[in-house]
Amino acid sequence: MKLIFLLMITFFTGSVGFGQGNNYVQNYKKFDGLALTPPMGWNSWNRFACNVDEKLIKETADAMLSSGMKQAGYTYINIDDCWHGERDSLGFIHPDLKRFPSGMKALADYLHGKGLKLGLYSDAGSQTCGGRPGSRGYEFQDALTYASWGVDYLKYDWCNTEGLKAEGAYKTITAALRKAGRPMILSICEWGTDKPWVWGPAVGHLWRTSGDIFNCFDCVEDHGSWKSWGVMQILDKQDGLRKYAGPGHWNDPDMLEIGNGKLTAGEDRAHFAMWAMLAAPLIAGNDLRNMNQETREILTNKQIISINQDSLGIQGFRYSKLDGFEIWFKPLNKGKWAVSFLNRSARVKKIDFNWRSEDVKDEIFQKELSASILYKIKNAWTDKSMGTTKNSLKTEVPPHDVLTLILEE
Ligand code: GLA
Numbered sequence: 001m002k003l004i005f006l007l008m009i010t011f012f013t014g015s016v017g018f019g020q021g022n023n024y025v026q027n028y029k030k031f032d033g034l035a036l037t038p039p040m041g042w043n044s045w046n047r048f049a050c051n052v053d054e055k056l057i058k059e060t061a062d063a064m065l066s067s068g069m070k071q072a073g074y075t076y077i078n079i080d081d082c083w084h085g086e087r088d089s090l091g092f093i094h095p096d097l098k099r100f101p102s103g104m105k106a107l108a109d110y111l112h113g114k115g116l117k118l119g120l121y122s123d124a125g126s127q128t129c130g131g132r133p134g135s136r137g138y139e140f141q142d143a144l145t146y147a148s149w150g151v152d153y154l155k156y157d158w159c160n161t162e163g164l165k166a167e168g169a170y171k172t173i174t175a176a177l178r179k180a181g182r183p184m185i186l187s188i189c190e191w192g193t194d195k196p197w198v199w200g201p202a203v204g205h206l207w208r209t210s211g212d213i214f215n216c217f218d219c220v221e222d223h224g225s226w227k228s229w230g231v232m233q234i235l236d237k238q239d240g241l242r243k244y245a246g247p248g249h250w251n252d253p254d255m256l257e258i259g260n261g262k263l264t265a266g267e268d269r270a271h272f273a274m275w276a277m278l279a280a281p282l283i284a285g286n287d288l289r290n291m292n293q294e295t296r297e298i299l300t301n302k303q304i305i306s307i308n309q310d311s312l313g314i315q316g317f318r319y320s321k322l323d324g325f326e327i328w329f330k331p332l333n334k335g336k337w338a339v340s341f342l343n344r345s346a347r348v349k350k351i352d353f354n355w356r357s358e359d360v361k362d363e364i365f366q367k368e369l370s371a372s373i374l375y376k377i378k379n380a381w382t383d384k385s386m387g388t389t390k391n392s393l394k395t396e397v398p399p400h401d402v403l404t405l406i407l408e409e
Pocket of ligand 1: 045080081128129130157189211212
């Protein structure tokens with residue numbers, strides 16, 4: 001009897017102990033409920049590259065509020081490469097204390113105090129693209145560190161990843177973030193090499209679909225062993241990918257170059273409108289502290305942002321393409337549609353678009369622009385009415401510019 005009792009105690013304590021100690025079960029799924037519309041924020045890389053420090057980040061946060069960007073919906077302040085210092089003898093990563101003397105926790109507190117969120121950058125490999133310590137082998141430790149600092153968003157890059165497979169490597173960091181327990185957006189930055197749109201939706205909230213953007217409208221920049229891509233080149237790389245995107249999981253055609261001094265106002269408009277049509281993350285990449293009026297008005301345009309942030313989360317599609325002139329459609333909530341007439345050419349393009357004789361169908365998401373419905377037309381850029389779909393649309397679009405409309409019953 002005594003023996004049976006003892007055996008029972010051993011059995012129960014053993015199984016209880018097993019249950020509680022069952023800590024090694026991993027959850028390789030991203031945090032749900034984040035990024036239900038494309039993330040909006042700012043990232044340091046396009047404008048500042050490795051020149052990041054806490055003064056810049058705090059001033060950018062202040063500018064986010066004073067410029068109206070926060071009110072327009074931008075929330076994340078993302079520090080890209082080069083914030084890192086060294087790992088200590090126990091393997092914990094520290095920020096470069098010359099650049100971030102108050103530490104990351106204090107910076108996160110500063111941003112949170114303003115209703116903003118902090119994003120950081122790391123890399124699945126041994127080193128980041130900028131040669132700073134990567135997270136390979138330190139994933140769980142780094143995730144704990146980021147969580148303890150109050151980080152809300154992690155961009156995770158793909159340099160120096162010899163021998164790693166992308167899906168597995170990104171699942172490891174997702175499991176690490178889950179274990180650390182603080183909900184964070186995971187931005188997969190794998191450049192589209194291993195088709196992240198296929199495995200990415202379960203693992204992260206957005207995935208880069210291509211190599212880096214280059215600050216030009218229509219060019220390719222050859223760096224020798226790699227290339228970066230102009231706004232139009234990146235746009236073309238999105239072909240065939242729209243079916244993979246939706247609330248909580250977005251194609252990421254890279255961060256914005258608007259206001260970085262190389263594009264004309266028309267090109268900046270076209271860049272912004274097309275990223276809105278693509279339901280792309282809107283991550284500004286300019287100096288928010290020194291924005292001119294034109295840039296500010298483009299980045300904070302309410303109607304264009306509403307196209308991007310529409311709750312259906314359907315990525316738009318190219319309806320037609322002829323001679324450098326393209327027409328794009330995006331189905332919106334409540335039967336509305338966004339339409340963009342994009343002029344990629346160097347000549348003025350005339351529009352003569354007969355709504356009644358066009359057959360606009362979104363086969364993938366089962367939406368149709370009905371020829372029997374009379375839609376009211378609004379110019380999304382100016383918020384002014386442009387009549388209805390009863391008559392043909394007759395107007396023109398200047399070279400390297402866009403006209404974006406919203407149709408509503
Ligand atoms: C890669 C990424 C960029 C940027 C740099 C930083 O090139 O694709 O977006 O993060 O690394 O070094």
